[in-house]
Amino acid sequence: MGFRGRIRALAVERAGTGLPGPELERRLIELGFVEGADVELLHQGLFGSDPIAVRVAHATIALRRREAMAILVTDEVPA
Amino acid sequence: MSAAAPTIAPVIAPIVALVGNPNCGKTALFNALTGSRQKVANYPGVTVEKKIGRLTTPAGRALLIVDLPGTYSLRARSPDEEITRDAVLGRLGGDVSPDLIVCVADASNLRLALRLALELKRVGRPVMLSLNMMDIARKRGIEIDAARLSRDLGLPVVSSVAVRRGGTDDLLREIDGALANLPPVGAASWSVPDAGELRGAQHEADRLLAASVRRDGERDAGTARADSVLLHPVAGLVILLAILFVMFQAVFAWARPAMEAIAEGFSWLGTLVGSAPLPDLLKSFLKDGLIAGVGSVIVFLPQIVILFFFILVLEDLGYMARAAFLMDRIMGGAGLHGRAFIPLLSSFACAIPGIMSTRVIDDRRDRLTTILVAPLMTCSARIPVYTLIIGAFIPDRDVWGFVGLQGLVMFSLYAAGIAGALGVSFVLKRLIWRHAAGEPFMLELPDYKIPQVKSLAIGLWTRATIFLKRAGTTILSMMILIWVLASFPQPPEGATEPAISYSLAAMIGSAIQPITEPLGFNWQINVALIPGMAAREVAVGALGTIYAIDGGEGAAEKIGQIVAGQWSLGTALALLAWYVFAPQCASTLAVIRRETGSWKWMWVTFFYMLALAYVAALATYQIARALGAG
Ligand SMILES: Nc1nc2c(ncn2[C@@H]2O[C@H](COP(=O)(O)OP(=O)(O)OP(=O)(O)O)[C@@H](O)[C@H]2O)c(=O)[nH]1
Ligand SMILES: [Mg+2]
Numbered sequence: 001m002g003f004r005g006r007i008r009a010l011a012v013e014r015a016g017t018g019l020p021g022p023e024l025e026r027r028l029i030e031l032g033f034v035e036g037a038d039v040e041l042l043h044q045g046l047f048g049s050d051p052i053a054v055r056v057a058h059a060t061i062a063l064r065r066r067e068a069m070a071i072l073v074t075d076e077v078p079a
Numbered sequence: 080m081s082a083a084a085p086t087i088a089p090v091i092a093p094i095v096a097l098v099g100n101p102n103c104g105k106t107a108l109f110n111a112l113t114g115s116r117q118k119v120a121n122y123p124g125v126t127v128e129k130k131i132g133r134l135t136t137p138a139g140r141a142l143l144i145v146d147l148p149g150t151y152s153l154r155a156r157s158p159d160e161e162i163t164r165d166a167v168l169g170r171l172g173g174d175v176s177p178d179l180i181v182c183v184a185d186a187s188n189l190r191l192a193l194r195l196a197l198e199l200k201r202v203g204r205p206v207m208l209s210l211n212m213m214d215i216a217r218k219r220g221i222e223i224d225a226a227r228l229s230r231d232l233g234l235p236v237v238s239s240v241a242v243r244r245g246g247t248d249d250l251l252r253e254i255d256g257a258l259a260n261l262p263p264v265g266a267a268s269w270s271v272p273d274a275g276e277l278r279g280a281q282h283e284a285d286r287l288l289a290a291s292v293r294r295d296g297e298r299d300a301g302t303a304r305a306d307s308v309l310l311h312p313v314a315g316l317v318i319l320l321a322i323l324f325v326m327f328q329a330v331f332a333w334a335r336p337a338m339e340a341i342a343e344g345f346s347w348l349g350t351l352v353g354s355a356p357l358p359d360l361l362k363s364f365l366k367d368g369l370i371a372g373v374g375s376v377i378v379f380l381p382q383i384v385i386l387f388f389f390i391l392v393l394e395d396l397g398y399m400a401r402a403a404f405l406m407d408r409i410m411g412g413a414g415l416h417g418r419a420f421i422p423l424l425s426s427f428a429c430a431i432p433g434i435m436s437t438r439v440i441d442d443r444r445d446r447l448t449t450i451l452v453a454p455l456m457t458c459s460a461r462i463p464v465y466t467l468i469i470g471a472f473i474p475d476r477d478v479w480g481f482v483g484l485q486g487l488v489m490f491s492l493y494a495a496g497i498a499g500a501l502g503v504s505f506v507l508k509r510l511i512w513r514h515a516a517g518e519p520f521m522l523e524l525p526d527y528k529i530p531q532v533k534s535l536a537i538g539l540w541t542r543a544t545i546f547l548k549r550a551g552t553t554i555l556s557m558m559i560l561i562w563v564l565a566s567f568p569q570p571p572e573g574a575t576e577p578a579i580s581y582s583l584a585a586m587i588g589s590a591i592q593p594i595t596e597p598l599g600f601n602w603q604i605n606v607a608l609i610p611g612m613a614a615r616e617v618a619v620g621a622l623g624t625i626y627a628i629d630g631g632e633g634a635a636e637k638i639g640q641i642v643a644g645q646w647s648l649g650t651a652l653a654l655l656a657w658y659v660f661a662p663q664c665a666s667t668l669a670v671i672r673r674e675t676g677s678w679k680w681m682w683v684t685f686f687y688m689l690a691l692a693y694v695a696a697l698a699t700y701q702i703a704r705a706l707g708a709g
Contacts, residue, residue, distance in 0.1 A: 017519050018518060018519075019518070019519060022273070022274055024519065025274040026154070026272075026273070026274050026277055027156070027519070027521060029274060029277040029278050029281055030151040030152050030154075030191070030194075030277060031151065031191070031521060031523070032190055032191050032281065034278050034281045034282060034285075035278070036282070036285070037285075042306070042310075043306060043310040043311075043312075043404075044312060045312060045404070045405065045407065045408050046312040046313060046315075046316055046408070047408040047409075048408070049312075050407075050408055051404060051407050051408070051417070051520060053306075053310060053404060053524060055298065057190050057285075058187070058188050058189075058190055058294070059188055059190065059191065059523055060298075060523065060524040061521060061522070061523055061524070062400070062403075062404045062407075062417075062520070062521070062522045062523075062524055063519065063520065063521045063522075064407070064417075064519060064520050066519070067519045067521065
């Protein structure tokens with residue numbers, strides 16, 4: 001928790017979701033997950049630490065780890 | 080042949096559509112502009128229908144304003160977003176595309192809105208950007224160079240504060256100006272964007288943002304602090320349960336003084352009519368039919384108001400999306416989609432808006448499952464029945480020193496409904512449909528907001544008047560029907576039994592008796608259940624009327640005592656079990672038909688609920704009897 005980083009790429013093939021890859025990619029982008037955006041892990045659920053709440057730029061988005069797997073992030077950027 | 084009538088060119092008012100991300104304040108603006116009272120709340124996905132309002136601008140121009148469900152793009156992934164897409168693009172037969180699109184944006188959270196604005200530019204209609212919630216943005220020290228943004232974006236930009244008087248003046252002026260010289264309809268170049276286009280647009284939006292918005296970046300401090308507790312993996316869940324528990328306790332405990340006062344009022348009214356010089360039959364109609372019947376339902380107004388108070392406060396605070404977050408895994412285990420939580424929680428008030436709000440769920444089966452189980456959530460119309468029986472049969476004492484036993488039983492009835500809903504969805508999704516790990520759960524968590532006293536008051540008032548209107552229409556007419564059934568035919572000369580035993584009601588009730596005998600129901604309950612199909616609370620009024628005619632003495636506040644004297648504990652518990660599951664509401668079934676577009680799912684709901692209710696009541700009664708409470 002508290003992990004911060006910058007989005008490097010979206011790799012939808014890594015997500016174990018029922019959605020087709022291109023559709024998942026579009027949904028992630030529509031919620032602001034694009035390359036270069038800063039993200040921070042804010043909260044996680046009790047069971048299997050799922051779902052998670054992520055700060056992306058100025059919004060807070062809840063999503064499941066399954067889908068979040070598609071978001072590749074560079075290591076800590078200085079806050 | 081008469082001369083041709085002078086042709087009056089139909090004056091068609093221009094249409095202005097409010098389009099924007101979920102929760103940016105479109106409906107709040109719509110209400111401010113048109114004076115309507117559409118539902119506004121602090122979570123994404125409140126509006127699921129298209130609403131049209133009229134207004135006249137300061138310059139005297141009449142126009143139509145259209146409020147739409149929020150969306151992140153025009154791609155339309157769920158039924159509510161399809162409504163927005165069709166209204167913007169003018170697709171459906173009845174949809175005329177708007178003359179002007181107002182892209183509404185939350186000024187404190189502009190990033191995704193700017194992407195949508197870029198997309199809307201391609202629809203080929205004039206677009207303007209309204210930076211709403213400017214009050215919040217200012218308080219947070221976010222500085223927006225509107226002139227620069229307008230130039231870069233190529234769109235007019237105005238600010239608005241939907242919840243403050245005068246907060247829409249600039250917007251109105253700008254709308255007026257835009258409508259005064261509408262350009263000819265441009266060519267629409269919108270097409271469904273692919274990932275590459277979306278990505279490009281978001282990067283473009285990020286550039287625009289960097290150029291004209293300065294913010295000291297961080298999160299809203301209050302929200303961050305609150306969430307560190309409310310979204311804590313353990314504490315968060317405990318608090319959520321505690322909130323629900325307090326809510327149901329309060330419905331029972333806090334309402335009592337007000338309910339007693341209302342009951343007193345009706346019983347005074349009954350006595351007054353009783354002593355008036357009127358023909359006996361008319362007296363019975365007024366006293367037993369109207370006052371005892373309708374009165375016994377209106378008594379529950381305080382409980383309804385308290386329940387809605389809690390729900391409205393949670394909605395306005397911004398807690399609902401958090402609750403969905405906390406519950407996602409638990410609901411997922413039962414095969415329910417994370418987005419199903421808010422519709423199901425709203426169903427505590429009434430299943431109808433709950434079922435409507437499932438439109439935010441994109442997957443058809445996920446949505447259908449939610450629709451099918453929503454009527455199992457304990458809606459406010461069950462409260463009168465629960466309260467009546469609990470008050471009559473459960474001793475009023477505290478357990479563990481601080482929790483009322485009656486409130487605890489109430490809570491367990493809610494829990495039974497929830498467990499039923501989870502069980503049914505589990506069977507549907509995991510055993511019948513064998514649905515693969517499907518749709519993702521993605522939900523924006525808005526910043527907390529302090530609820531506004533005025534909008535809370537309006538919300539409560541709206542709810543209370545709906546309840547009273549129902550009491551005055553559906554319930555009243557059912558009461559009259561019940562009174563007629565229970566009073567005619569009149570007993571023959573020299574009758575030995577109570578008058579009601581000769582009535583149609585007794586005949587009907589006794590005819591059903593063989594079916595409900597194993598549940599421990601008597602004929603009075605049977606008769607009350609039938610009009611209860613139209614609206615659940617009618618059953619209470621019907622019992623009031625039947626026992627009033629039967630015993631002569633009963634007014635609204637007395638049914639509890641009468642029932643306590645006449646039923647066994649087993650019967651009472653079986654009736655509670657019946658009410659947890661039974662499909663006792665015609666309007667809910669009608670909405671299920673409309674929202675699923677098929678009769679099939681309506682009948683599926685009806686019969687599975689009926690079967691559950693029968694089995695639950697049967698088991699309850701038989702077990703109670705075996706334990707000696709029959
Ligand atoms: N402070 C402040 N609050 C606002 C303003 N406009 C809206 N709100 C609040 O923001 C929340 C969302 O408002 P809604 O009007 O329901 O938002 P919406 O865009 O219609 O949302 P959906 O129907 O879900 O798409 C509510 O709590 C409103 O009271 C504003 O200008 N200032
Ligand atoms: Mg709305």
